[in-house]
Amino acid sequence: MMIFMELxxxxxTLQIAADKNFSRAAEKLHIAQPSLSQQLSxxxxxxxxxxxxxxxxxxxxxxxxxxxxEHAQKIMDAVEQLKQEMSDIxxxxxxxxxVGSMPITGSHLLPRVLPAFKKGYPDIEITLxxxxxxxxxxxxxxxxxxxxxxxxxxxxxSLSWIPIGEEMIDLAVPxxxxxxxxxxxDPLRPISLDEIRDEEFVVLKKGQGFRKLTFDICREAGFEPxxxxxxxxxxxxxxxxxxxxxVTLVPRFIARAKRSEFxxxxxxxxxxxPSRTLVVAFRNGRYLSKAADAFxxxxxxxxxxLVVESVRE
Amino acid sequence: MMIFMELxxxxxTLQIAADKNFSRAAEKLHIAQPSLSQQLSxxxxxxxxxxxxxxxxxxxxxxxxxxxxEHAQKIMDAVEQLKQEMSDIxxxxxxxxxVGSMPITGSHLLPRVLPAFKKGYPDIEITLxxxxxxxxxxxxxxxxxxxxxxxxxxxxxSLSWIPIGEEMIDLAVPxxxxxxxxxxxDPLRPISLDEIRDEEFVVLKKGQGFRKLTFDICREAGFEPxxxxxxxxxxxxxxxxxxxxxVTLVPRFIARAKRSEFxxxxxxxxxxxPSRTLVVAFRNGRYLSKAADAFxxxxxxxxxxLVVESVRE
DNA sequence: AGATGTAATAGGATACAGCTATAACGGGGT
DNA sequence: ACCCCGTTATAGCTGTATCCTATTACATCT
Numbered sequence: 001m002m003i004f005m006e007l008x009x010x011x012x013t014l015q016i017a018a019d020k021n022f023s024r025a026a027e028k029l030h031i032a033q034p035s036l037s038q039q040l041s042x043x044x045x046x047x048x049x050x051x052x053x054x055x056x057x058x059x060x061x062x063x064x065x066x067x068x069x070e071h072a073q074k075i076m077d078a079v080e081q082l083k084q085e086m087s088d089i090x091x092x093x094x095x096x097x098x099v100g101s102m103p104i105t106g107s108h109l110l111p112r113v114l115p116a117f118k119k120g121y122p123d124i125e126i127t128l129x130x131x132x133x134x135x136x137x138x139x140x141x142x143x144x145x146x147x148x149x150x151x152x153x154x155x156x157x158s159l160s161w162i163p164i165g166e167e168m169i170d171l172a173v174p175x176x177x178x179x180x181x182x183x184x185x186d187p188l189r190p191i192s193l194d195e196i197r198d199e200e201f202v203v204l205k206k207g208q209g210f211r212k213l214t215f216d217i218c219r220e221a222g223f224e225p226x227x228x229x230x231x232x233x234x235x236x237x238x239x240x241x242x243x244x245x246x247v248t249l250v251p252r253f254i255a256r257a258k259r260s261e262f263x264x265x266x267x268x269x270x271x272x273x274p275s276r277t278l279v280v281a282f283r284n285g286r287y288l289s290k291a292a293d294a295f296x297x298x299x300x301x302x303x304x305x306l307v308v309e310s311v312r313e
Numbered sequence: 314m315m316i317f318m319e320l321x322x323x324x325x326t327l328q329i330a331a332d333k334n335f336s337r338a339a340e341k342l343h344i345a346q347p348s349l350s351q352q353l354s355x356x357x358x359x360x361x362x363x364x365x366x367x368x369x370x371x372x373x374x375x376x377x378x379x380x381x382x383e384h385a386q387k388i389m390d391a392v393e394q395l396k397q398e399m400s401d402i403x404x405x406x407x408x409x410x411x412v413g414s415m416p417i418t419g420s421h422l423l424p425r426v427l428p429a430f431k432k433g434y435p436d437i438e439i440t441l442x443x444x445x446x447x448x449x450x451x452x453x454x455x456x457x458x459x460x461x462x463x464x465x466x467x468x469x470x471s472l473s474w475i476p477i478g479e480e481m482i483d484l485a486v487p488x489x490x491x492x493x494x495x496x497x498x499d500p501l502r503p504i505s506l507d508e509i510r511d512e513e514f515v516v517l518k519k520g521q522g523f524r525k526l527t528f529d530i531c532r533e534a535g536f537e538p539x540x541x542x543x544x545x546x547x548x549x550x551x552x553x554x555x556x557x558x559x560v561t562l563v564p565r566f567i568a569r570a571k572r573s574e575f576x577x578x579x580x581x582x583x584x585x586x587p588s589r590t591l592v593v594a595f596r597n598g599r600y601l602s603k604a605a606d607a608f609x610x611x612x613x614x615x616x617x618x619l620v621v622e623s624v625r626e
Numbered sequence: 627a628g629a630t631g632t633a634a635t636a637g638g639a640t641a642c643a644g645c646t647a648t649a650a651c652g653g654g655g656t
Numbered sequence: 657a658c659c660c661c662g663t664t665a666t667a668g669c670t671g672t673a674t675c676c677t678a679t680t681a682c683a684t685c686t
Contacts, residue, residue, distance in 0.1 A: 003396050006319050008643085022664060035644055037665060042643095047396075048403035050602070053456065056651045056663045060456060062602060063409045064402045071395035075388055082384040083316050083360075089377045090361035096376040143366065143373060289363070289375060321674095335633060348675050350634060355673095369632045369682045 002046075007079060009043045010072040012036055013051060017069045020059045092121055095291030100129040100136040100148035102209070104234055105278065108253040109149065109303075117298045124291045133209040140281055146292045149299075151209055152277040161279035162296060165303040168252045169217065169274040171196065172237075172264040174244040180265040190270035193221035200246040201225040205232050210276075214249045217274045238264055251276065278303075315359075320392060322356045323385040325349055326364060330382045333372045405434055408604030413442040413449040413461035415522070417547055418591065421566040422462065422616075430611045437604045446522040453594055459605045462612075464522055465590040474592035475609060478616040481565045482530070482587040484509065485550075485577040487557040493578040503583035506534035513559040514538040515550050523547070523589075527562045530587045551577055564589060591616075 015025040016036070026036040044051055051065035061069065088094040101110060106128065114126065129136070129145050136148040137156040154161060171191055173180050179191055197218075203225065204211035218225045228246050231237050237248050242262035250266065280296050282288060288296075328338040329349070339349040357364055364378035374382065401407040414423060419441065427439065442449070442458050449461040450469040467474060484504055486493050492504055510531075516538065517524035531538045541559050544550050550561050555575035563579065593609050595601060601609075 003399075005392070005396065006321065008319065023662085031643085032645060033664075034646085034666080039643075041665085047399040049399050054664070056665090057653060059664090063604075064399065064602070067398055067402070068395065071391065071398060075391045075395065078384065078388045078391060079318070082381065082388065083318065085380055085384060086316075086360040086362050086377065089380070289377070291376075336631085344674090345676060346633075347635080347677085351674075354634085367633070369634090370684060372633090 004046065005043065007076070009039055010076055012039050013043065013065075014069060014072055014076060016040065016052065016059065017061055017065070022054075022059065088123075090290065092290050092294055093123055095121070095124040095289060096127065097124065097147070097289070097292045097295050098127045098129060098145045099295065100131060100139055100145035102133055102136065102149065102151075103130050104210075104251065104254060105149045105151075106130045109278075113299050113302045116302050117295060120298060121291070121294055124294070126295070132207065134207060137281070141283055143283060146289065147280050147282040147296065150279055150281050151213070152279055154279075154281055156281075158284045159281045160284050161281040162300075164278045164280055164296075164299055166275045167278055169213075169249050169269065169276065170252055170266045171247060171269055172241045172250045172266055173247045174241055175263075175265050176244065177247070177265065179267060183265070183267050191267050192270040193218070193274075194223075196247060197221070197223035199226070200228040202229040202231065202237050202240045202246045202248050203227055204234060204237065205230045208232070210234070210251065213276055217249060220274075238262065249274070317359065318356065320389070322352055323389055325352050326356065326378075327382060327385055327389060329353065329365065329372065330374055330378070335367075335372065401436075403603065405603050405607055406436055408434070408437040408602060409440065410437065410460070410602070410605045410608050411440045411442060411458045412608065413444060413452055413458035415446055415449065415462065415464075416443050417523075417564065417567060418462045418464075419443045422591075426612050426615045429615050430608060433611060434604070434607055437607070439608070445520065447520060450594070454596055456596060459602065460593050460595040460609065463592055463594050464526070465592055467592075467594055469594075471597045472594045473597050474594040475613075477591045477593055477612055479588045480591055482526075482562050482582065482589065483565055483579045484560060484582055485554045485563050485579055486560045487554055488576075488578050489557065490560070490578065492580060496578070496580050504580050505583040506531070506587075507536075509560060510534070510536035512539070513541040515542040515544065515553045515559045515561050516540055517547060517550065518543045518545050521545070523564065526589055530562060533587075551575065562587070 012025070012029060015029055016022060019025040019028070022036050022040075023033045026033040029036065040051065047064075047068075049064040049068075050062050051068055053060045053062050053065075085094070099110075110128070117124075117126065129139060129148075131139065133150055134155070136145065136150060137154060137159060139145040140148045141156045141158045149164070150161070151167075152161070171179075179195065182189070183191070201214075203214055215225065229240060231240070234250070234254060238250070238254070239262040240246065241248055241264035280299060282292070325338070325342060328342055329335060332338040332341070335349050335353075336346045339346040342349065353364065360377075360381075362377040362381075363375050364381055366373045366375050366378075398407070412423075423441065430437070430439065442452060442461075444452065446463055447468070449458065449463060450467060450472060452458040453461045454469045454471045462477070463474070464480070465474070484492075492508065495502070496504070514527075516527055528538065542553060544553070547563070547567060551563070551567070552575040553559065554561055554577040593612060595605070
């Protein structure tokens with residue numbers, strides 16, 4: 001005979017064993033006494049074993065019943081643990097988020113976000129995945145990353161995104177460049193893109209999102225940048241600019257980074273200041289775990305605070 | 314929100330996790346696919362956590378789901394173990410019986426029964442409880458012993474009994490007694506009780522069942538035994554008889570016992586041969602576990618065999 | 627675009643745990 | 657010896673929750 005035992009019956013049995021009295025056990029279980037009798041009878045019939053030696057005046061465990069209770073207790077403990085675990089996850093006391101980010105944003109933004117997140121959700125684990133924009137989009141689309149920190153525009157059509165903030169783009173020139181000197185004397189005068197149309201540019205190699213943005217910005221201003229060098233590493237570009245190889249456009253978070261040597265001069269550009277939109281991207285229509293949701297929230301808050309600080313400076 | 318999780322849902326979830334496909338999982342669970350979807354949805358709603366990241370083309374565990382499955386697997390394993398245990402008990406592959414017996418029967422009958430029982434039910438544990446008839450009746454009535462090996466009549470009204478066998482009662486006389494000598498010459502001539510009406514008797518002390526039986530037998534034969542000594546130990550009585558202190562009546566199983574020295578001569582009594590009825594007693598209306606049932610059965614079989622052997626000798 | 631495979635939804639049927647009422651029992655009191 | 661109290665078991669009914677079939681809504685591959 002098939003046994004269709006359910007947790008309810010384990011719980012009922014444990015309560016009877018604890019009280020040694022059907023009526024009181026039923027009361028604690030918030031059911032009527034006959035229901036309890038029925039359930040136990042059904043269970044005993046299924047098991048083919050009498051669990052309690054009972055008559056109208058006493059209720060005692062049989063040997064089989066004692067063995068049953070011992071096992072059942074362990075099971076109910078494990079069930080409680082499972083419920084607690086799920087509750088913890090649901091209440092954001094536990095969880096895991098895999099976050100992808102580009103090396104640039106990873107090294108400059110996340111260090112500000114992660115501590116704040118850890119403070120709010122100390123037991124949610126964050127796994128970081130650094131890669132190029134293109135790879136990150138793929139990882140996120142396939143679900144290997146829960147969400148990624150990217151800049152618009154995205155190429156993967158299966159990704160949705162939430163804007164995180166607008167990152168201004170500055171001009172980097174060598175310290176001895178004439179625009180650097182002018183800015184030193186006249187810091188309030190912004191530099192228009194038109195003034196650098198004949199400069200020599202160092203830019204990122206093809207396939208990196210920011211290279212394309214650089215070209216787009218220049219074209220928008222009516223010229224094609226004259227490229228004299230390309231690198232895969234945006235930090236390398238800074239050093240190249242610092243040593244006089246040319247100029248380049250840089251996201252402001254890069255410009256702010258502290259470097260020990262080979263530091264270019266960073267100059268703000270005139271209105272309309274070019275910028276890029278940073279977003280958190282995740283798979284289209286994919287359920288975001290509460291932990292991932294919380295991460296995005298924290299991110300937005302931290303970014304807002306950053307922007308305010310930028311304005312103050 | 315209260316969580317009414319049931320084993321069915323754990324099982325369903327595990328199957329989905331194993332197949333990563335609702336339709337196939339439903340098939341293995343012998344339910345329709347929509348039922349499975351419903352159950353999972355309900356569970357997720359109760360837990361407040363998404364267990365599977367799913368769309369029409371793929372089904373993947375979330376972090377929460379992975380954690381759930383891990384716990385659920387352990388629980389289902391424990392449940393399986395519990396079912397197995399109960400099945401073992403129900404199929405008499407396991408169990409425990411507490412058997413009470415008087416020292417006499419315990420030392421002479423049980424050594425014959427236990428090996429046979431162990432052979433048939435190797436994993437059923439037998440716990441032996443030796444005590445006086447009176448105490449055994451109490452222990453059995455209170456449920457501390459599952460069953461007891463006693464002789465009629467019983468005094469506890471709450472006990473039922475099943476006859477196990479009829480034990481003949483012999484006469485024990487000193488080796489040099491005239492009846493012993495007569496039996497040596499004329500072994501076929503039985504001794505009538507009337508022939509020992511003037512003998513001096515050694516008997517058990519008050520409170521022991523067999524003392525009362527001895528007196529009843531003598532009175533039935535029309536005389537009051539002349540008591541010259543009393544002991545609590547029936548073995549002691551044998552020695553006393555052997556050394557010529559008097560005669561006594563003995564259950565045949567005692568008579569059969571091998572003793573190294575001080576052996577009386579045992580003589581059969583004439584028809585109607587006095588006897589006592591050995592019974593297995595258990596609590597009135599009490600459910601006898603299958604294991605206890607099996608023990609009684611084995612006991613009866615062994616006793617039948619013993620009787621047959623007795624007749625052959 | 628259309629075909630195929632898959633999960634979700636809708637709506638109806640059914641099984642089962644729950645209920646109330648009542649019976650059956652056991653033990654302790656008068 | 658009998659009745660009463662506390663208890664468990666049984667009977668019969670009800671409502672909910674799980675299951676079913678039929679259908680819809682997607683997503684992927686051809």
